[in-house]
Amino acid sequence: MPRPVLVLDLDGTVCLGDTPALLYATRVAALTDAPEALLETAQAFLGQRLPQSAPKTLMGAQDGYEAVKILGLAAGVTEEELSAAYVASRAEMSANPGDIHTPEGLVDLLAGIDAYRVILTNSPGSGLDEVLEHLGVRDVVDEVRTDALKPTRMTGHLDAFLDTVGAADTPEWLMSVGDIWRNDLAPAVERGCVAAYVDAFDRRQGPAHVRAGSFRDLYSAVLDWSNDPSSFLAAHPLKESVQC
Known part of the structure; x- marks a missing residue:
């Protein structure tokens, strides 16, 4: 499995x-x-x-x-x-981290979920460890991949992650969570993965399996998906503007 x-x-x-x-x-x-x-x-x-x-x-x-x-x-x-x-x-x-912070409860979510947890960012790696330490997430993720060149190389990253866990033929075992549809979600949808859209500015750029204005409102969906990805996908077909 x-x-x-x-x-x-x-x-x-x-x-x-x-x-x-x-x-x-x-x-x-x-x-x-x-x-x-x-x-x-x-x-x-x-x-x-x-x-x-x-x-x-x-x-x-x-x-x-x-x-x-x-x-x-x-x-x-x-x-x-x-x-x-x-x-x-x-x-x-x-x-100078200023006001940066994680959504409330995120560290607990990541600490408790049974999943391979990845941060995938277009940001450069320089100084990122300090930022992740400030946010408190460095010890609750399994991999951090920088300079990702999303969306151009997003599909390649998704393939690599699926291969890592032996799920190349079951892409619904990967959920991509992000706030930029073309970068984080469009490639996931195309690959057959689960897309969770943090649509903070209500842009409704494209379809997703779940969508909300904040990541916090997607926590229950993330947990449900991690417990049974196939059943979650069946219960949450792609929709253009579905809001959790």
Whole structure:
């Protein structure tokens, strides 16, 4: 019998708080002619209080990082500069974690679940151990994989995890939990895995087996799935906008 694999995104799923996006915004803003305006708009996005005058392109941003990227590109910041700003902001977060935290009860969930627990993130590895220690999750996950290049390489990661636990022919034994549908969930759906959508901004980008506005509201689904993945899949067919 294979062991279930729980694949968790980091930012917006395991790691909550505005600090990561604000550190990124601060570095991007410094590259523009109007840094205060960019920072104010980024803060408004994170607080879900964008004014009517905000760029319409922000309305579809999936998270704070994407919002900052949209603002930066509009202000003339290059892709290369954005990438460098992102890497620098991640390194800074290890020394300045600010308000980052896990969803309430997550450490207990991960400590008690019988599954191979993975954090899969596009973030660089530099400074991540300190961040995970600050969050309190370092000892309740089995593997951390950084620089994941989601969504491009997501299917390859899923295949590798399924092979690790001997579940290549039963993909429903892997659940992917994340807040960016195209990165975390679309490849899982295509592979036949279980998709749990943390849709904090109510974007409803695509189908999932379960969906909620917070990870906490998906805990019971995660537990039910881990106890019997096949029965869970049968009871939770893909739906476009189902909310737990």
